[in-house]
Amino acid sequence: ERNYQAFTARVSTEPSIIMLLMHDLTSIKRTEQMRVDFIANASHELRTPLAAVAGFIETLKGPARDDEEAREKFLDIMAVEAERMRRLIEDLLSLTRIELNEHVPPRGEVALEEVIRQASAALSPLAKADGISIVVEAAPDLPRISGERDELVQLFQNLIHNAIKYGRERGEVKIALKQQAATGRRGPEAFVIASVKDDGEGIPAEAIPRLTERFYRVDVKRSRERGGTGLGLAIVKHIVNRHNGKMQIESRVGEGSTFTITLPALKKQTDASVTELL
Ligand code: ADP
Numbered sequence: 001e002r003n004y005q006a007f008t009a010r011v012s013t014e015p016s017i018i019m020l021l022m023h024d025l026t027s028i029k030r031t032e033q034m035r036v037d038f039i040a041n042a043s044h045e046l047r048t049p050l051a052a053v054a055g056f057i058e059t060l061k062g063p064a065r066d067d068e069e070a071r072e073k074f075l076d077i078m079a080v081e082a083e084r085m086r087r088l089i090e091d092l093l094s095l096t097r098i099e100l101n102e103h104v105p106p107r108g109e110v111a112l113e114e115v116i117r118q119a120s121a122a123l124s125p126l127a128k129a130d131g132i133s134i135v136v137e138a139a140p141d142l143p144r145i146s147g148e149r150d151e152l153v154q155l156f157q158n159l160i161h162n163a164i165k166y167g168r169e170r171g172e173v174k175i176a177l178k179q180q181a182a183t184g185r186r187g188p189e190a191f192v193i194a195s196v197k198d199d200g201e202g203i204p205a206e207a208i209p210r211l212t213e214r215f216y217r218v219d220v221k222r223s224r225e226r227g228g229t230g231l232g233l234a235i236v237k238h239i240v241n242r243h244n245g246k247m248q249i250e251s252r253v254g255e256g257s258t259f260t261i262t263l264p265a266l267k268k269q270t271d272a273s274v275t276e277l278l
Contacts (some may be wrong), residue, residue, distance in 0.1 A: 041215045045088055045230070049081035055264055084227070095214070098151065098238045106243055109266060110147040112192050113138045118157035123164060131170035134160065136179040143190055143265035147243050155239040156196070157257050158232040163198035165226040166257070171199045179265060190265035199260040203251040211249065212237040221227040 056074045062071040113136075120134045125133050156175075161174040174197045182189050201217060203211070210216045215230040217223040240247050242260060244264055251257035 015132040021084050049084045053078050058141050088229045091229045093128050106133050106148045109144050110149050115152045116156050119153050127164050134173045136175045137211045147261045151239045155236050159196040167198040167200035173198050191262050192265050194261050200254040202253040208249050
């Protein structure tokens with residue numbers, strides 16, 4: 001009670017405090033609105049395949065009961081829709097887990113080239129099915145980075161998967177790895193830069209700033225056809241943030257897109273510090 005009075009007394013003499021409070025409420029409201037929108041979108045995304053499955057169950061119980069051919073066809077569609085729901089739930093869980101840890105510094109030490117080779121090996125059957133070749137070009141002696149291996153594998157799987165999904169049939173996905181030195185505020189710094197380039201349909205310039213929004217797609221129908229959930233780049237954004245990295249997107253409609261990830265390298269141990277440790 002007393003605290004409240006003291007507060008109002010101060011407020012009445014200092015209008016700037018009132019403004020501060022209002023500003024805070026706006027940002028809380030915005031976060032709350034985003035949460036509500038997210039749940040509404042996620043529910044809608046799940047409801048669509050669920051409605052399809054429920055519809056086919058009804059048809060199979062009724063009009064198509066004795067139609068062998070229709071039954072096979074409907075069961076196949078139901079399997080596709082069930083798989084879509086599984087992927088969506090998987091991505092929703094990933095996103096929640098990664099977001100929870102976004103402010104926890106990564107613990108492991110990772111060679112990015114190994115991560116990228118693992119990610120591209122996992123997707124090579126999918127690429128092969130579209131006649132797409134994945135090429136990895138890594139500069140020699142790349143420094144290691146501090147990172148969570150599983151998250152980094154997921155980051156590059158999402159980018160390579162997109163390059164395949166929206167790439168040109170019988171095209172190429174090129175992944176390049178190099179290092180870059182720069183002088184930062186705390187002296188010399190090194191970065192490892194990985195880019196994933198496709199020669200596919202490209203992205204209109206006005207869509208680029210929105211790509212990491214949850215459920216944003218340039219072409220909803222095409223994303224669905226290709227098995228997209230609309231969450232891949234939102235997941236990428238959170239993983240990049242956790243690793244103190246940056247993502248840059250360059251694209252030209254009809255020519256292709258390049259997604260470039262820059263991550264801070266671990267400082268190489270100098271001979272002096274090694275001796276110190278010994
Ligand atoms: P999705 O599951 O729909 O692929 P993402 O979050 O991974 O969701 O990507 C969001 C949208 O960005 C995609 O629907 C697509 O429109 C566009 N996109 C992402 N990567 C590429 C790419 N390499 N080439 C063209 N468009 C892309």
